[in-house]
Amino acid sequence: MRATWRRLPPRRHEAGWEPGLEVPAADGSPLITDHYFPRAEGDFPTLLVRSPYGRGLPWSAMYGLLFAEQGFHVVLQSCRGTGGSGGAFHLWRNEAADGRAAVAWLRTQPWFNGTLGTVGPSYLGYVQWALALDPPPELKAMVVQVGLHDPHALFHANGALHLENALAVGAGMTYQHQGMAPFLRATLRLQRRLREVTTARPLRGAYASALGCEVPWLDEVLAHPDADDPHWRGASTAESADRLAVPTALITGWHDVLADQTFEQYDRLRRAGCDTALLVGPWTHTSALQQGWPEVFAESLAWLRAHLYADPGDRRPTRVRVHIGGEGAWRDLPDWPPAAAATAWHPAPGGHLIRQAPTGSAPLTAFRYDPADPTPSLGGPLLSRTAGPRDNSTLEARDDVLTFTGPPLAEPLDVLGPVSARLSISTDTGHADVFTRLCDVDPQGRSVNICDGLGSLRTDRQEPSRITVPMSSTAHRFAAGHRIRWQISGGAHPRYARNPGTGESPVDATDHVPVRITLHADSALLLPTPAPGSDSGSAGTG
Numbered sequence: 001m002r003a004t005w006r007r008l009p010p011r012r013h014e015a016g017w018e019p020g021l022e023v024p025a026a027d028g029s030p031l032i033t034d035h036y037f038p039r040a041e042g043d044f045p046t047l048l049v050r051s052p053y054g055r056g057l058p059w060s061a062m063y064g065l066l067f068a069e070q071g072f073h074v075v076l077q078s079c080r081g082t083g084g085s086g087g088a089f090h091l092w093r094n095e096a097a098d099g100r101a102a103v104a105w106l107r108t109q110p111w112f113n114g115t116l117g118t119v120g121p122s123y124l125g126y127v128q129w130a131l132a133l134d135p136p137p138e139l140k141a142m143v144v145q146v147g148l149h150d151p152h153a154l155f156h157a158n159g160a161l162h163l164e165n166a167l168a169v170g171a172g173m174t175y176q177h178q179g180m181a182p183f184l185r186a187t188l189r190l191q192r193r194l195r196e197v198t199t200a201r202p203l204r205g206a207y208a209s210a211l212g213c214e215v216p217w218l219d220e221v222l223a224h225p226d227a228d229d230p231h232w233r234g235a236s237t238a239e240s241a242d243r244l245a246v247p248t249a250l251i252t253g254w255h256d257v258l259a260d261q262t263f264e265q266y267d268r269l270r271r272a273g274c275d276t277a278l279l280v281g282p283w284t285h286t287s288a289l290q291q292g293w294p295e296v297f298a299e300s301l302a303w304l305r306a307h308l309y310a311d312p313g314d315r316r317p318t319r320v321r322v323h324i325g326g327e328g329a330w331r332d333l334p335d336w337p338p339a340a341a342a343t344a345w346h347p348a349p350g351g352h353l354i355r356q357a358p359t360g361s362a363p364l365t366a367f368r369y370d371p372a373d374p375t376p377s378l379g380g381p382l383l384s385r386t387a388g389p390r391d392n393s394t395l396e397a398r399d400d401v402l403t404f405t406g407p408p409l410a411e412p413l414d415v416l417g418p419v420s421a422r423l424s425i426s427t428d429t430g431h432a433d434v435f436t437r438l439c440d441v442d443p444q445g446r447s448v449n450i451c452d453g454l455g456s457l458r459t460d461r462q463e464p465s466r467i468t469v470p471m472s473s474t475a476h477r478f479a480a481g482h483r484i485r486w487q488i489s490g491g492a493h494p495r496y497a498r499n500p501g502t503g504e505s506p507v508d509a510t511d512h513v514p515v516r517i518t519l520h521a522d523s524a525l526l527l528p529t530p531a532p533g534s535d536s537g538s539a540g541t542g
Contacts, residue, residue: 007294009301011069013038019055023105025080026097029087033077033102034060036068037111045115045140045308046073048102050127052082052089054177062293063120070301071309073111077102079127082177089173091151091217092126092235099131103138114138117308119300121145121289122258123173129237129265135246141307142248143300146288148258149265150236152227158469159456160433161225161497161506163198165257168383170211170218186212191384198494201510222507241268247275249303251296253283254325254451255388257381260472263418266336277303277315278336280322280475284387324414325389325450325476326440337417337473340528344422345406345484347523353404353486358521361424361464365519367400369432369490369501371512375400377495379449380437381472392439392447396487402519405441406484413478417528419451419471421486424520426464432457432515433499435492436469438525439485440478447485450476454496458503464520486525490517 002008018035025031034055038044049063055076067074080098081089106112116138118128125147132142148154155166167190175186193210200206204222208214224231241248248269252262259280269276279299283292302314318332347364348354369375375398379390396403421436437452455469478484491498500509 005294005297008066008297009070012071013040013069015039015065015068017064023077023102025085025087026094026101027087029080030085031077031080031098031102032084033075034064036064036074036076038068038071038073043113044071044073044111045117045304046075046106046112047117047119047304048075048077048099048106048131049118049120049124050077050079050095050099050102051120051124052079052173052177053123054078054083054179056179058289062289062297066297067119067301070305072117072304075102075106078177089217091221092130095127095130096133096237099127100134100136103131103136106138115140115308117141117143117304119143119145119304120147122147122285125149126151126237129240132240132244132246133237135244139246141304142246143251143303144248144262144265145251145296145300146253146256146258146262146285147250148261149238149241150261152232152235153261154258155221156225156227158454159225160454160499161222162257162495163203163497164194164377164494165383166218166221167194167197167207167210170207170215172383173217174211174213174215194494198497201512203497203507225505225507238264238268241265241274242272244269244272244274247303247307249277249279249299251279251281251288251299253281253285253288253292254323254474255284255379255381256288257285257383259381260470263336263473270335276319278320282323282325284381285383287388322416322475325474326479326482327477331475337528338530340417340530342526343529344524344526345486346525347404347486347519347521351402351404353406353484353525361520361522363426363518364521364523365402366516367402367490368514368516369400370514371498371500372514374493374498375435375489375491377492380452380492380495382495389448389450392437392449392487393445396447400489402488403447404486404488408443408481408483409478411480413484414476414530415450415478415527416475416530418473419528420526421453421469421471422466422524422526423455423469423488424464424466424522425457425459426462426518426520427459428516429501429513430459431499431501431503432459432517433491433496434467434469434517435489435496436471436525437487438471438474438527439487440476441483441485443481447487450474452492454492456499464518484527488519490515
């Protein structure tokens with residue numbers, strides 16, 4: 001591990017390990033817990049790390065050993081029904097109570113000095129937000145790395161099912177806590193059977209052959225697409241950020257599947273007046289903990305030492321640090337998003353993208369989306385190894401993908417903040433999805449995805465329907481000579497489930513109907529562009 005991540009800080013202490021402790025959950029079930037500690041005299045603060053992914057590699061090294069070497073007790077605990085712990089795992093219902101039970105146990109330990117922090121990625125972030133719903137007085141700092149607070153939004157967004165990510169989460173939650181070998185076998189099986197499963201009609205229940213078993217919580221996810229469904233009551237822990245006073249650092253990547261949840265967390269914490277910091281790197285959900293780990297660990301360690309040791313020496317001076325795509329540099333900002341005007345770019349005949357606004361809403365161009373031959377997904381925020389920026393040239397050569405491209409830029413253009421598309425669409429079936437993506441085209445014609453989003457809409461087949469599709473956020477510099485490209489299609493499969501074109505649920509539909517999607521001239525791509533001379537940050541040291 002040290003050979004892989006050469007920029008890790010030198011260790012301060014030798015680390016010890018006390019494995020296999022049984023800590024009672026809220027219902028009395030034994031939660032198997034490992035205790036890592038510095039082999040040194042003195043009082044040390046404690047980090048609580050609760051996980052459904054097991055306590056072996058990589059968690060034991062990245063969170064147990066590394067943080068213990070830096071002067072922390074680390075309590076690494078398996079959630080109910082995982083990693084040998086008793087009880088049954090549920091996607092959200094037990095974490096707040098079991099987190100409080102873990103803290104109650106800590107109070108009885110002779111080495112616990114009353115100063116507590118939490119740290120961890122992904123679902124390990126969710127358990128932190130669950131504990132923060134009623135934070136114990138000992139909790140002095142949190143570090144949420146590529147973490148979620150809303151399980152529903154992980155699986156559903158804007159009326160669409162995040163199909164590929166739902167399957168990946170199902171495999172991870174089911175097998176990762178069993179060890180690396182079972183998890184690897186499950187991942188390979190899912191890759192082999194992904195096409196078969198994602199093209200099944202109906203989708204419901206088809207996943208079992210790819211995951212090797214039925215997963216009750218995944219069945220519930222597929223059965224309840226509406227966020228207002230009573231099934232999801234209590235799942236979101238967003239309200240914890242609305243009143244939190246515990247200093248909280250947030251870390252994400254521009255191609256992280258949970259980036260939008262992280263930006264929402266930051267916004268809620270800022271409005272609550274909470275001490276918070278934000279780091280956004282050039283990472284996917286998984287690469288943040290791989291290639292990005294030296295930066296992620298350094299950020300996490302600096303925050304925890306500042307608030308648990310009263311040692312702010314390594315804490316950066318600005319609240320926000322983002323990596324600027326296209327420039328390959330870090331930039332320090334006072335806040336996120338920076339002040340910017342939404343600059344509209346409009347589609348024009350011939351595939352051009354122009355600043356001049358249209359005079360009407362006439363049909364501009366159209367394409368045919370066929371669910372039997374769905375537009376494939378390529379790169380972007382996925383949990384698979386194909387995530388991140390990719391060359392979109394092959395995708396853009398398809399007949400069911402529209403592209404509108406601006407002229408070569410005379411000077412660099414910065415886009416910092418949330419991107420969106422304002423679409424005016426008509427269809428011949430009344431039901432469609434629209435996938436919209438921002439790309440950077442270099443002088444050689446290579447088109448690389450920056451950010452994207454998908455929206456579902458219904459039309460009356462006569463007048464166009466208007467929909468605004470959020471396309472996540474970015475911090476990107478389009479270099480001089482590069483061109484801005486707007487890509488539009490009827491889906492991105494298997495990242496999203498196919499829209500059947502009939503109005504039926506994508507999970508239950510057995511009949512699929514091709515749809516003709518017409519784009520109207522009054523559509524626009526909205527890019528947040530800092531005003532000249534505005535405070536859009538300075539170069540950071542990274």
